[in-house]
Amino acid sequence: MENFFTIIGGMGTLATEAFVHTLNRRTEAHQDQDYLDYIVVNHATIPDRTAYIKDNSLEDPEERIIEDLKLQSQLQPKFFVIPCNTAHYYFEGLQAATEIPILHMPRIAVEAIKERFPESKRIAVLATEGTILTDVYRHELEAQGYECIVPNQALQNKVNDLIYHEVKENKNLNFELYTEILEEVAETMSCEVTILGCTELSCLYEEYNLDDKYNIIDAQAETVGRTLELMEKKK
Template structure:
């Protein structure tokens, strides 16, 4: 197979399914041959990224991630996509392990702020505790001239519940809790834009269209957009026009 890319997924599986579904839905295709060539690797048994970041005595997922990168680099994809924000804590080491470019999901999300909300300065980040602790979004926001704001303890508990208990454990796309969290950000955090920096939140973003009510940048949706551009395809839902 030529002219393809590789999706390193399974972190979690529903989020990987959401990435693929969003990618296909936004591809301008009228026959089988119009869709993109790609390989999906659903490595569901990679150790939990957030659990390790919070407790380094647990199994480190970095070794498994780098092993996957090395194995699948042998097939020579155009680039890798990793639909897991927390895994980007290991981005530098993963990229060092291959000559194949790896798309940086948090960086792509932050770059999209200026395209969609050019006057915004104060940006909220909703993500796993692991992603928050690593500072991957804070670093990208500061590097691009934004102020990054993270939830307080009470709001982070709601985000954790939505990600882990609702979506991951029970496959429940809890609209009421999702809307409540976004409303809390708008009312209490004084931020112009909210980044959804967790691919479980991206599943909710794909399902419920709240763009008319809240200023949202979804990291996964922006990575889908970048993927389509890099593969020379039009994005049917291009919000950047």
């Protein structure tokens, strides 16, 4: 292959599957040859990113991701996509390991706010505790002039339950819990836009269309859009 990109996935597997599904669904194609050329690396045994961020005595996932990037770089893809928000805590180290550009999922999500919700300033971020603790989204939001609002512990516990217990452990897209969280963000936290900054939450975004009720920016969906643009397949 010549004009292709590589997905460094498996963090988690269902999220990677959702990225690929969304990508294929949004590609304008009428025959097999119209779809994009890409390689999917589903490295499911990469250590948990949030667990390491909370406890540095555990195995560092960055080293494993760098190994994948170096190996895949030998094939010379056009760019890399890493459908895991928390992994972007390591972005600078990952990009330093390869000359191939890596799409920055949180940055792409924040850039989409201006286009889709230009008057909004108060932005909520729903993500893993690892992503919240590292301020990956806060840095991007504040750099672009937005106010970053993160959940209190009670709400974060609900988000954790949705990500880890419902989606990761049981493959259950819990609609009731998902909408309960979105309602609390919009009403109790008075946020104008909610960023779904976890690819497990992107699975729910893909399954349930709530755009008419809530102002949602899904980081994975926006990264799919950027991928299609770069591959000149934007609808």
